[in-house]
Amino acid sequence: MITLRKITLENRRAIFNLEVSEDQRRFVATNLSSVASCYVLATNGGHPFPFAIYADEQPVGFVMLTYGITGYDLPSIADGSYCILRLMIDKQHQSLGYGREAMIKILEFIRTFPTGPAQYCWIPYGADNLAAKKLYGSFGFRDNGEICHNENIAVLRL
Template sequence: MIELRKITLENRRAIFNLEVSEDQRRFVASNLSSVALCYVLATNGGHPFPFAIYADEKPVGFVMLTYGNTGYELPSIVDDSYCILRLMIDKQYQNKGYGREAMEKILEFIRTFPAGPASYCWIPYGTDNIAAKKLYESFGFRDNGEICDNKPITVLQL
């Protein structure tokens, strides 16, 4: 069973040590870098939500959600949206359904509107990250034609 958990002093090193495979590194920043970005966003008025992804008491991944302004080039829907800015499953835990289960939990959390109301959730993704695009589409995300930081944006109406 997948759970989203806060990153704590106790689990931070395990989360920082999770990695995607070599050929996937171009798609996602390190978890340490992402947690540092959360700090920067939070101290500058942003609303980041970093979570460890656990499967049966074992950390298997990381997700970083934001609300509103992410500090990046932004799509037109940003003021009324949540963003799944980072999502990764460690290389040794991939292809076990954890990514799909994690997306279910992530969207469930977003739909509680923890930082405020929203009409959309968006995700920037690499055009050659076919597996991620298929996962997002299976949840109803659709490209909206916008490009941010040289990445297409896929959007889900909440």
């Protein structure tokens, strides 16, 4: 069973050591970099939510959600919307359905509107990341035609 858990002193190293496969590294920042970005966002008025993704008691991935990002070059949909800014499943745990199960939990969490109401959730992805596009599309995310920082922007109405 997949769960989203806070990153703690006890699990942080395990989360920082998770990695995607070599051919996927160009698509996602390291988890350590992402957690550092959470600090920067939080101290600049944003609302980041970094979570460890667990399969039962085993950490298998990481997700970084945001709301209220300011001061960056962002797509038009960003203001007042939630964003799945980073999502990764460790290379040893891929192709087991964990990404799909994690997306269910991620969207359930977002739909609790933890920092405010929103009509949309958006997610950036590399145009050549066909696996990501397929996964996001299966949940109803659709490209809105924008490209931001060389990534396509897909949007879901909440």
